[in-house]
Amino acid sequence: MASYVVNSVEAAVEGAAVEDVLEYVKTLKVQELKDHIRVINENLPWTQHLRVTGNKPSLASNLSEVIQAYADAPLRYNQMLLLFAPLGFYGFAQHLRRLRDAMNSGAGSGYYGRIPEQGLRSTGVDAHSYSGSSHASGASVNPSLSTQQLRFRPSPFYEIKEFVSSILQVPEAPPATGRRQIVVAFTLSEKQTSLLNDIPGRYQLRLFSTTFDHYIAAVSGVQIPAPVEFPYTSEVRINERSLGVSLKGSKKHAGRVSPPNLNRNGAVHVQAGRVNRVEISYANTPQRHVVVIALCKVTTAKELTEELKARQFRSKEEVVQRMRERAGDEDVLTGASTLKLVCPLTYMRMVIPCRSNICDHIQCFDAYSFYSMNEQSPLWLCPVCNQQIQSADLRMDGYVEGILERVPMDLETVLVEPDGAWHSLDGQYNEHSRVMNHALTIKEGTPLSDSGDETVPMTPPLDADTDLAPSSDPFCVPADVIDLTFDSDAE
Incomplete structure (x- = not known):
């Protein structure tokens, strides 16, 4: 079965104004600045290698300089922004667009001067942008650039129909840091709840994850479908109830774990507009990952x-x-x-x-x-x-x-x-x-x-x-x- 191709985040971040990107850099903390510099060093061989040591002003200056250096090279500039997207720039761009839309309609007059930092940056991708349409709702699209798409490796057991949550970054968790936790919140539409309720077992909400490197390969020009791969030691709870499945997979071979059915214990609120909360705790994870929840059509053995x-x-x-x-x-x-x-x-x-x-x-x-x-x-x-x-x-x-x-x-x-x-x-x-x-x-x-x-x-x-x-x-x-x-x- 062919996997459903889900729209990626480039529609909202490509062609972003340099001033907006520099404003985003100002909101980053020291560790976040280092993360952005590392992703440039690891994935963009055509840039000068940047130092990841120093204080916040020097790190921000180095990052700002490379952004300005490629502002006049659209292909490379947008490739850089695509790398920034799961690190927080997507959420920043989405909030920025909504604030500007609100201000243009007269509803956002309460904001003045610099955009509020709290709540503006988010490693999550807005769930409402995954509607199955050709681009993210309300986002500008640069028609001169090829569409970048996130795909997972196909499986005969399920077909991804649409993402229903944010694409969230899962930071590294070296042994010394102990256990870490992230939360993914999502709501369902009337159509999604209808599919889940009217055809029991045919449609499921499944949790997907892959490493950040595989994510980049999937949305870059190479577009290699990403294997399902969770943080090696991880546990999942849905609405305060343990999911009770092993996500261990294989250290030697990526893709040897199935994306779990989040409603296997009946814990999902299958009601339109009601918030569901997925907690993922993990440890001993030297690599960054991304996670997302998808509505899948299921085929049984x-x-x-x-x-x-x-x-x-x-x-x-x-x-x-x-x-x-x-x-x-x-x-x-x-x-x-x-x-x-x-x-x-x-x-x-x-x-x-x-x-x-x-x-x-x-x-x-x-x-x-x-x-x-x-x-x-x-x-x-x-x-x-x-x-x-x-x-x-x-x-x-x-x-x-x-x-x-x-x-x-x-x-x-x-x-x-x-x-x-x-x-x-x-x-x-x-x-x-x-x-x-x-x-x-x-x-x-x-x-x-x-x-x-x-x-x-x-x-x-x-x-x-x-x-x-x-x-x-x-x-x-x-x-x-x-x-x-x-x-x-x-x-």
């Missing part, structure tokens, strides 16, 4: 399995033809191999046998079990060969399905010949045996529950850092599986 059966099917004839072609290749050594009829993930008999079309081994795994595990922890690794795969790569295997239909439920292995013929170890069952097991439903054949966030495998869930190496699983012994991934050049 059961629905993905049904779609696989209907649209992504590899027939028995196609599988056998491919096996025979490989058997006829003189460079490939083939022989009878053992095919396991139990899923290597759950140790239960497969119901919907599937494998990736980029994998050449005949060994399959159960589709619903695979989807259910990845719904909880999105590793997307083939449990047979440990290769990175995608949902779109999966195919239901008609050949293995035919075997499952012709052997007793307690038979766990068969021997497969290179030409596609198969038989049980005692020779009692083979491809000519009558059909004894008609297609089972997902509910009958799987040990996993289809209750949304409560989906739990019967076997302990895998840790996100655990590799599904074939050698570590008794069902993934290379000698027992027809492995067509090797050729003579691989040696």
Whole structure:
């Protein structure tokens, strides 16, 4: 599924007057000035390296000088402002625009002289700018510049429809600083509450997070979709109730945690205009992050399995033809191999046998079990060969399905010949045996529950850092599986 592309913050910050940006610099504290200078040094190689030491006047002077130096170079100037946006400039620009609109209408005559500092700067992005329109409401757009967009990596389990909260910066929390906390507040519109209430389970509010570096890559010219990645040690509360989910993910691999459903415990106020409060406490986080809440359309593991059966099917004839072609290749050594009829993930008999079309081994795994595990922890690794795969790569295997239909439920292995013929170890069952097991439903054949966030495998869930190496699983012994991934050049 394609992820929904959400409008980014550039509409409100691009082309901002230099005077406004310099006024913003005056409101920054010492640490905030250093943060702005660091983000310039780390992301803008065409600028002179700026010192991050010194007192507030010297830091502000250095930052102001570089802003003025690139004011006449729109592309670089706007790229700099885009980096400032999640650090507080977006909130500043939005408040400034609203104050000016109010003053123009006569409602803001109470403000005089310098814009009030309190409440003006905010690391949050105004939730009302995320309406799904082509640009932020009321913000000016520079048509000569390309649209910068924030996207997260797509997932078959959800599709982002719109952001409903601010995009909030999560500062670093080194071990010495202890635990830190941020709060994200949001309200829902009538349309959003209607979707959440009228179609239970189809739409959810999910909490997304990524590192600041991934955020920059997603909204810069490169526009690399950001992985979901939370501060490594973090806890979430929604309206004073613990969310009760692990957001640990993986230190080695970004994107191996799912954005949690904020209403999994029924704590969200699904009423138009009522404020919801999300508290995120975290520690041991050396990198900055950003967080945002999105309204998502959800697809369950059961629905993905049904779609696989209907649209992504590899027939028995196609599988056998491919096996025979490989058997006829003189460079490939083939022989009878053992095919396991139990899923290597759950140790239960497969119901919907599937494998990736980029994998050449005949060994399959159960589709619903695979989807259910990845719904909880999105590793997307083939449990047979440990290769990175995608949902779109999966195919239901008609050949293995035919075997499952012709052997007793307690038979766990068969021997497969290179030409596609198969038989049980005692020779009692083979491809000519009558059909004894008609297609089972997902509910009958799987040990996993289809209750949304409560989906739990019967076997302990895998840790996100655990590799599904074939050698570590008794069902993934290379000698027992027809492995067509090797050729003579691989040696």
